[in-house]
Amino acid sequence: MAAKTLYDKLWDAHLVQQRDDGSALIYIDRHIVHEVTSPQAFDGLRLAGRKPWRVDSILATPDHNVPTTQKERAHGVAGIEDPVSLIQVQTLDDNCDEFGIVEFKINDHRQGIVHVVGPETGACLPGMTVVCGDSHTATNGALGALAHGIGTSEVEHVMATQCLVAKKMKNMLIKVDGKLGLGVTPKDVVLAIIAKIGTAGGTGYAMEFGGQVFRDMSMEGRMTVCNMAIEAGARAGMVAVDQTTIDYVQGRTYAPKGELWEKAVADWKNYVSDEGAHFDAIVELNGAEIKPQVSWGTSPEMVVSVEDKVPDPAQETDPVKREGMLRALQYMGLQANQPITSIYVDRVFIGSCTNSRIEDIRAAAEVVKGRTKASSVKEAIVVPGSGAVKAQAEAEGLDKIFIAAGLEWREPGCSMCLAMNADKLGNGEHCASTSNRNFEGRQGYGGRTHLVSPAMAAAAAIAGHFVDVRTFN
Amino acid sequence: MKSFTVLQGLAAPMDRANVDTDMIIPKQFLKSIKRTGFGKNLFDELRYLDEGKPDQSCEGRPINPEFPLNFPRYHGATVLLSRENFGCGSSREHAPWALDDYGFRCVIAPSFADIFYNNCFKNGLLPIVLSDEIVDQLFNEMYATEGYQLTVDLAAQVVKTPAGDSFAFDVDEFRKHCLLNGLDDIGLTLEHADAIRAYEAKKRVEAPWLFDVVK
Numbered sequence A: 001m002a003a004k005t006l007y008d009k010l011w012d013a014h015l016v017q018q019r020d021d022g023s024a025l026i027y028i029d030r031h032i033v034h035e036v037t038s039p040q041a042f043d044g045l046r047l048a049g050r051k052p053w054r055v056d057s058i059l060a061t062p063d064h065n066v067p068t069t070q071k072e073r074a075h076g077v078a079g080i081e082d083p084v085s086l087i088q089v090q091t092l093d094d095n096c097d098e099f100g101i102v103e104f105k106i107n108d109h110r111q112g113i114v115h116v117v118g119p120e121t122g123a124c125l126p127g128m129t130v131v132c133g134d135s136h137t138a139t140n141g142a143l144g145a146l147a148h149g150i151g152t153s154e155v156e157h158v159m160a161t162q163c164l165v166a167k168k169m170k171n172m173l174i175k176v177d178g179k180l181g182l183g184v185t186p187k188d189v190v191l192a193i194i195a196k197i198g199t200a201g202g203t204g205y206a207m208e209f210g211g212q213v214f215r216d217m218s219m220e221g222r223m224t225v226c227n228m229a230i231e232a233g234a235r236a237g238m239v240a241v242d243q244t245t246i247d248y249v250q251g252r253t254y255a256p257k258g259e260l261w262e263k264a265v266a267d268w269k270n271y272v273s274d275e276g277a278h279f280d281a282i283v284e285l286n287g288a289e290i291k292p293q294v295s296w297g298t299s300p301e302m303v304v305s306v307e308d309k310v311p312d313p314a315q316e317t318d319p320v321k322r323e324g325m326l327r328a329l330q331y332m333g334l335q336a337n338q339p340i341t342s343i344y345v346d347r348v349f350i351g352s353c354t355n356s357r358i359e360d361i362r363a364a365a366e367v368v369k370g371r372t373k374a375s376s377v378k379e380a381i382v383v384p385g386s387g388a389v390k391a392q393a394e395a396e397g398l399d400k401i402f403i404a405a406g407l408e409w410r411e412p413g414c415s416m417c418l419a420m421n422a423d424k425l426g427n428g429e430h431c432a433s434t435s436n437r438n439f440e441g442r443q444g445y446g447g448r449t450h451l452v453s454p455a456m457a458a459a460a461a462i463a464g465h466f467v468d469v470r471t472f473n
Numbered sequence B: 001m002k003s004f005t006v007l008q009g010l011a012a013p014m015d016r017a018n019v020d021t022d023m024i025i026p027k028q029f030l031k032s033i034k035r036t037g038f039g040k041n042l043f044d045e046l047r048y049l050d051e052g053k054p055d056q057s058c059e060g061r062p063i064n065p066e067f068p069l070n071f072p073r074y075h076g077a078t079v080l081l082s083r084e085n086f087g088c089g090s091s092r093e094h095a096p097w098a099l100d101d102y103g104f105r106c107v108i109a110p111s112f113a114d115i116f117y118n119n120c121f122k123n124g125l126l127p128i129v130l131s132d133e134i135v136d137q138l139f140n141e142m143y144a145t146e147g148y149q150l151t152v153d154l155a156a157q158v159v160k161t162p163a164g165d166s167f168a169f170d171v172d173e174f175r176k177h178c179l180l181n182g183l184d185d186i187g188l189t190l191e192h193a194d195a196i197r198a199y200e201a202k203k204r205v206e207a208p209w210l211f212d213v214v215k
Helices: A006-013 A039-048 A083-099 A114-121 A135-143 A152-161 A186-197 A219-232 A243-249 A258-268 A319-332 A358-368 A387-395 A398-404 A454-463 B027-031 B094-102 B114-121 B132-144 B173-181 B185-190 B193-206
Strands: A015-018 A023-027 A030-033 A058-060 A129-132 A146-149 A163-167 A170-177 A205-210 A236-238 A281-286 A293-295 A303-305 A347-350 A379-382 A430-433 A448-451 B006-014 B079-082 B106-109 B126-129 B149-153 B158-160 B166-168
Touching: A006 A015, A006 A146, A006 A205, A006 A236, A015 B193, A023 B173, A023 B193, A030 A114, A030 A152, A039 A083, A039 A152, A058 A114, A083 B027, A114 A129, A114 A135, A114 A219, A114 A387, A129 A135, A129 A152, A135 A146, A135 A219, A135 A236, A135 A243, A146 A236, A152 A163, A152 B114, A152 B185, A163 B185, A170 A186, A186 A219, A186 A281, A186 A293, A186 A303, A205 A219, A219 A236, A219 A243, A219 A358, A243 A258, A347 A358, A347 A454, A358 A387, A358 A398, A358 A454, A387 A398, A430 A454, B006 B106, B006 B132, B027 B094, B079 B132, B094 B114, B106 B132, B106 B149, B114 B126, B114 B173
Parallel strands: A030 A058, A030 A129, A129 A146, A170 A205, A170 A281, A205 A236, A347 A379, A347 A430, A430 A448, B006 B079, B079 B106, B106 B126
Antiparallel strands: A015 A023, A023 A163, A293 A303, A293 A448, B006 B149, B149 B158, B158 B166
């Protein structure tokens, strides 16, 4: 039998029907739903008189719009001050109630960001196909699953048919060997990958992350990396199943138990790329050379190391790219060739589906412990990814460390990553953000986002500007 | 879904690479629970000089006079020309909804982000990939000619210019079929319900841990 990649195996295991034109029906095991991209899909079902094909495949939770202050959260949905957000969250509740879908509602202790909740509850498992109306669904690929974002029409399609019409993507291997330096995190690895291949580098590919760096990486770290596959253009990112994966899954609420567990583990161990499997593209990086990264522009590929300077458009030969760089510098209010460490930040955001898991919170807490936020930083918020992360962090006393340092400890949600709730940047404000996109206006009208790791964001909160966390003391 | 056969329409520029879906329709407008009404907020942060709010009338908002879609010569455009990696970022289908609601039926660019590309076909909007050189030529001709119209023939898979140039483009057979006939693909998939049930029955035996757990 021909050697297969991890993606080939996941595809083959879910193929319901192959069509002559290359498109196929792919079975979907898990469908995660949130309030922003689902209302029109539920409406479509109602209009056509359809019901979900398999209600037990769906898990819902509101995350994008939910407020993160205790004051607003205290009164549940009714307490949401923005009336438009309130309607959207209420609509999710109503739809889930109507169709009998399990939902972790706003003040359920299991509520959180969809891509944090899926893995931590065991709702998303190795070997699964996972979809969600959100481009960061690839996060679940860290489990050795085929996971990707879909649009609202496809949300409706999957609800109605349990399948997706898809065409097989090409295989790309991102191989990072070596050992990461102290203070260099999974976020830096994925930003370095995006800097190397560009935001369209992975378009049309399913991206597997392989090599020693990923074998050594925790599940939380792998999720951070897979999460940003889309920022490299790839809908799906994934990491092969190994003991780290299995240890992570064991004991989670929806994970199999007893005899079924043994059977599942035996199955999951197949979800690795075979020796000699064909990849259409292979990109290699040396992990030892990766340094802490900071984005300077308005696209995730506009990123350099903290030791570097803001690039000079004059050095760029491609006219479309040069134009993009000039526009980015103007929007960001930066000068070509200014050191990254000379960029001051107005706000700090530690959270998002990229970096809001317990390991991220611990990394940020370690940096701020016993220190005080710079007075020039107006606000630094730490937003755990889920109720479970929040409880764990509080059990470890991390919330107290943040509060003592002058940071705010919030309720779980997407928060300032996309600023659909009240957490946003003001016009012209710079933010050290652990999120995934630095697009114009993403974190607030006129806001200026710099993508960094949790440790780098925490260090910026203390120093008031970017500093190299490896030498920050 | 509305069908797409032949379109002859005015072309307008979005002359930059990496146009992301946040730019196409900013997040505050995603709070709507409807599929329509997004056109007035298409490219909101570029079109207007103030910050747009959901549920706000756009009448009387200050217009950005430097943004090409605000130029009278591009009013009524149905074909949008752009650069590489159009539609990157968020999976929000509100992006094709907004383009469609504004009046665009077709976007031409050297490349598209996967999810956006896919979402277009669900909404009767045709994304066309042409080479950098051809897109450059179209941009140049469009800038030079007021009232520049392109003809897009989906059945023949060609884009024709006023000067008579004709450029072929690729499109998946299945997507083309659905778009030409305005077919709802849920109905098409449900024609294969037996195959789905058969797959499911086999999976229930092989991997029972995938079923009836979240309830």
